[in-house]
Amino acid sequence: MYVVKSPLPDADLKTVADALQGALVDLVDLALVAKQVHWNVVGPRFRSVHLQLDEVVASARTHSDTVAERASALGVSPDGRAATVAASSGISSVPAGWVKDSDAVGALADALGTVITRMRQRIASTAEPDPVSQDIFIAVTADLEKHHWMFQAENA
Template identity: 55%
Template sequence: MATVMSPLRDETARRTTGEALQGALVDLLDLSLVAKQYHWNLTGPRFRSVHLQLDDVVSLARKAADRVAERAVAVGVNPDGRVRTVADTTKIRQPDGGYESDDKVVASMTDILAQIIARFRERIEATGRTDLVTQDMLIGITADLEKQHWMFEVQTQ
């Protein structure tokens, strides 16, 4: 079995960074799934604009998940994006089955993104003590998530 040389030689730093990255990976993978579920089942007068915005969230989440997983490997941590792991550890409230009104989807996505952003900010703080490169990456992803949050939130006012 091959071993990866990690730039994080301190085991505590690697563990803390790995936990932050794994949590981010689960959030991002499930965000992409939830946004796609809403995308497929959306109804209402704002269908087109919300439908397209959900695709933007899916794209952001998928690209960011890949960056997070690759960073985990780079620091010597195995990322776990298996369906069972995501299902067992996600903190995202799952959509109801069936069609969803655009108002409900906008409100739900606003809430989901706010919760994910709060968790990312905790990870930013934690990795500030363990790995500044990971912290920088998480800051960039958080900025993208905050933009999407803002774009959903203004539709609730």
């Protein structure tokens, strides 16, 4: 089997691999949570919230692919399996069933806040060992912060 060998020293690669894997899990779960809420949102702001949730799903899916491909480029096998995501995501679960639009907005603002906090930790931890991966985390965080702002503004 072909294995990609990173030019990073082993200790740096471990730090970066952990950051990339954590980001992948959080982004996959963010997409799942947003889609779950998207299917179940109800209320007077249904349409706008429904569409806004799909924007988060699209962003999270795009970023998860970028993060996973960066891991692969460094010779780290990305793990986006459901069991891995369930075991290691930092996002709180959302309840089953219908979700009032204001609760949906709050749930997504909370989920985004959690992921952003964890992404900022990854930005810090990868600054020295791999500025390329750090750059990816910076771009992901900037995009998620835009979504976070918009969801917070919905409930202001």
